[in-house]
Amino acid sequence: MATEPVFIGRPTDAELSDQLLSTAWRPWRRLGKIGFLVAILGTLSLFSGITFTVMRGIGVWGNNIPVGWAFDIINFVWWVGIGHAGTFISAVLLLFEQKWRTSINRFAEAMTLFAVLQAAMFPVLHLGRPWFAYWIFPYPATMEVWPQFKSALPWDAAAISTYFTVSLVFWYTGLIPDLAAMRDRAPTRAKRIIYGIFALGFTGASSSYRHYRVVYGLLAGLSTPLVLSVHSIVSSDFAITLVPGWHSTIFPPFFVAGAIFSGFAMVLTLVIPVRSLFRLENVITKAHLDNLAKMVLVTCWVVTYSYILEFFIAWYSGDEFEIYQFFVARPFGPWAWIFWMMIICNAVVPQIFWSKKARTNLAVLWAVSLLVNVGMWAERFVIIVMGLQRDYLPAAWGVYVPTYVDWAIFLGTMGFFLLLFLLFLRFVPFVPLAEVKELKHELSHEEGH
Amino acid sequence: MRRRQQSGIVGAFDTPEEIIRAAHELRKSGYRRLEGYTPYPLLELERAIGRGRSRIGFVVFPCAIAAAAIAYLVQWWTNAVNYPLNSGGRPAHAPPAFVPATFEMAVLFSALSACVILALWSGLPALWQPIFEVPGFDRASIDKFFLAISDRDPSFDREATARRLTELGATRVELLGVHPATDAEVDERLNGKGGGES
Numbered sequence: 001m002a003t004e005p006v007f008i009g010r011p012t013d014a015e016l017s018d019q020l021l022s023t024a025w026r027p028w029r030r031l032g033k034i035g036f037l038v039a040i041l042g043t044l045s046l047f048s049g050i051t052f053t054v055m056r057g058i059g060v061w062g063n064n065i066p067v068g069w070a071f072d073i074i075n076f077v078w079w080v081g082i083g084h085a086g087t088f089i090s091a092v093l094l095l096f097e098q099k100w101r102t103s104i105n106r107f108a109e110a111m112t113l114f115a116v117l118q119a120a121m122f123p124v125l126h127l128g129r130p131w132f133a134y135w136i137f138p139y140p141a142t143m144e145v146w147p148q149f150k151s152a153l154p155w156d157a158a159a160i161s162t163y164f165t166v167s168l169v170f171w172y173t174g175l176i177p178d179l180a181a182m183r184d185r186a187p188t189r190a191k192r193i194i195y196g197i198f199a200l201g202f203t204g205a206s207s208s209y210r211h212y213r214v215v216y217g218l219l220a221g222l223s224t225p226l227v228l229s230v231h232s233i234v235s236s237d238f239a240i241t242l243v244p245g246w247h248s249t250i251f252p253p254f255f256v257a258g259a260i261f262s263g264f265a266m267v268l269t270l271v272i273p274v275r276s277l278f279r280l281e282n283v284i285t286k287a288h289l290d291n292l293a294k295m296v297l298v299t300c301w302v303v304t305y306s307y308i309l310e311f312f313i314a315w316y317s318g319d320e321f322e323i324y325q326f327f328v329a330r331p332f333g334p335w336a337w338i339f340w341m342m343i344i345c346n347a348v349v350p351q352i353f354w355s356k357k358a359r360t361n362l363a364v365l366w367a368v369s370l371l372v373n374v375g376m377w378a379e380r381f382v383i384i385v386m387g388l389q390r391d392y393l394p395a396a397w398g399v400y401v402p403t404y405v406d407w408a409i410f411l412g413t414m415g416f417f418l419l420l421f422l423l424f425l426r427f428v429p430f431v432p433l434a435e436v437k438e439l440k441h442e443l444s445h446e447e448g449h
Numbered sequence: 450m451r452r453r454q455q456s457g458i459v460g461a462f463d464t465p466e467e468i469i470r471a472a473h474e475l476r477k478s479g480y481r482r483l484e485g486y487t488p489y490p491l492l493e494l495e496r497a498i499g500r501g502r503s504r505i506g507f508v509v510f511p512c513a514i515a516a517a518a519i520a521y522l523v524q525w526w527t528n529a530v531n532y533p534l535n536s537g538g539r540p541a542h543a544p545p546a547f548v549p550a551t552f553e554m555a556v557l558f559s560a561l562s563a564c565v566i567l568a569l570w571s572g573l574p575a576l577w578q579p580i581f582e583v584p585g586f587d588r589a590s591i592d593k594f595f596l597a598i599s600d601r602d603p604s605f606d607r608e609a610t611a612r613r614l615t616e617l618g619a620t621r622v623e624l625l626g627v628h629p630a631t632d633a634e635v636d637e638r639l640n641g642k643g644g645g646e647s
Contacts (some may be wrong), residue, residue: 098530137581138523146527150536150546158553166560173564177590184587198572203566204589210495214503215567222556229556233549237541282493420625439487443463 007427011282013437020431021178021185023278028426031277035422041413049408050125067388067400072126073379075236075410076332078159078262079119081376084227085263087148087167087293089222090174094216100291102439106432107274108267109171114420115266118162118413123156125240127407151236159233165228170219173212176202227261230254238383238436244325245387248313254306258376261299261346265372268292270367274425283431286360296372302348303379304391307347321392329390330382334399338378339386345375400402453599456626457482457599459529459583460619465491471617472497473515478613482599486580486589494594505570509563516558520551579626597625 011019053060063070086108093101124130136147136157147154179199186192202208232252239251248254268289275284314326330339349371352358359365385400424430462468465487472483472494483498485491523548528534533541568574580586580597590594596608596619611622 017591121633138527146532149524149528149537150543152540155549158550162553162557169560169564181590184590201576202488203578206495209490210500211503211505211567211570214505215563218563219560222560434489
């Protein structure tokens with residue numbers, strides 16, 4: 001596939017271990033400290049926003065009638081979507097034996113975990129009384145009131161909690177051999193003990209590895225349908241209603257494609273600075289970035305095709321509310337500029353990746369990946385807010401305006417995400433060491449024969 | 450299902466090719482209780498020491514089916530029998546609406562059962578194991594490859610086995626399960642064999 005190597009140079013296993021493990025105990029430079037400061041400020045903003053919301057009720061948000069779903073659901077769908085590329089890279093590419101996934105898969109999985117964590121907060125807060133969130137699980141209640149499984153809410157609960165748990169287990173299983181390496185190479189006794197506990201006494205015995213390989217493959221196989229099911233279920237929250245622009249059979253694949261699109265963009269956004277900061281150009285090569293950019297381009301076209309189809313179906317259905325929604329409300333109604341931003345960022349800008357020069361230029365890659373993230377957030381905004389602003393009854397039309405609490409929570413999730421991500425980079429070997437060594441072993445075999 | 454080596458002899462090798470060859474040779478000369486310790490999975494080594502395919506799938510699959518069945522039963526009983534509600538005109542027993550939660554529970558319990566079994570069958574979490582006392586074993590997770598032979602092996606003979614490991618290219622040979630042993634004691638027990646590097 002790629003003509004460029006996925007692995008540069010011939011370090012020994014010991015050198016490679018030192019390079020990849022030392023990220024967890026090398027002192028951080030100033031940039032990392034600034035990152036932590038920003039992340040902590042963001043986290044504070046998030047938790048103040050949440051505390052305020054819980055104390056006063058969701059009236060402090062901009063949600064109103066008719067726009068009952070707004071920033072909370074936009075952010076929920078956006079963050080869940082970002083998580084998907086992580087699972088896609090680690091699971092789907094593992095099953096297809098794509099060697100270029102190896103250096104970036106743990107990174108992408110961690111991104112998934114932390115993104116899903118951000119996402120999971122929103123449906124709970126959206127309930128209005130988050131302390132009753134456990135009502136959506138079928139626990140044996142003395143009131144004998146059960147969850148309504150014909151509604152999308154329990155589906156979401158099952159999908160998100162399963163997705164998070166399986167991602168966590170998948171990530172941790174992949175980490176075990178590297179935690180053992182951390183235990184054996186840790187510079188201080190305290191670190192040795194801590195990593196030793198997390199490594200669960202893993203010895204690298206062949207009899208463990210034979211189970212380990214199967215479990216890892218199994219988890220990859222289980223995660224693959226999860227990627228598709230989770231966002232399909234999220235999209236069903238919309239598709240089972242009758243709001244114009246929502247009641248559409250294309251929603252599950254459309255949402256999944258958008259999710260993977262934004263996820264790959266987020267992997268690029270994160271991997272480019274980290275690769276330079278930690279000097280990992282030999283294991284995360286230009287070939288990786290090139291492949292990621294190609295995936296962005298592919299998913300961009302799936303998303304673009306879905307946009308075209310949505311407009312076509314609206315026109316072809318002859319339904320005046322659908323036609324109004326797609327041909328008047330979205331391009332010319334309130335917030336129309338977000339609609340145009342969505343089109344430009346998601347359908348136009350990624351076309352630059354047809355050029356190999358753009359795909360291997362770090363600045364261009366990073367800028368485009370940021371724009372795609374913005375564009376995908378705009379898409380969720382367009383779907384949710386514009387559908388609700390202009391539904392069947394003109395007398396009930398309204399306009400949505402977010403409040404400062406909405407912004408504090410939304411921007412705060414980015415800070416919290418960054419905080420979790422920096423902690424991950426700080427304490428865990430974020431390039432899967434055992435797998436990179438295995439890849440090196442395989443590559444040397446291929447060259448030898 | 451624990452197959453940990455309690456005591457025996459361990460040889461250290463520098464490359465995966467050497468340990469795989471040594472394991473093949475030892476199997477050929479009648480050794481049966483072998484165990485490899487490597488920084489990354491080596492399929493050839495697992496085959497060479499006579500380990501077949503993992504049977505984890507046979508446990509995970511029933512767990513998945515059971516989880517799916519229980520999830521569907523819970524939805525059916527709560528929504529169609531115990532507390533039926535008319536939601537948008539859907540029937541009380543609405544199979545399509547019950548699919549998402551059923552599927553998710555099957556996936557969730559497959560993943561969890563796979564990990565629990567992995568831990569059980571690999572002897573995790575046992576934070577200490579006798580092999581950790583072997584001098585230099587801390588490089589088994591970095592760049593060295595260790596081959597252990599249990600003293601319960603029918604062909605086990607302390608001197609002969611140690612000599613054989615050295616002949617097969619082991620850079621050092623150590624006793625396993627005699628902790629706490631210093632390097633000097635190990636050398637003495639092995640008649641001055643092994644203990645090359647410190």
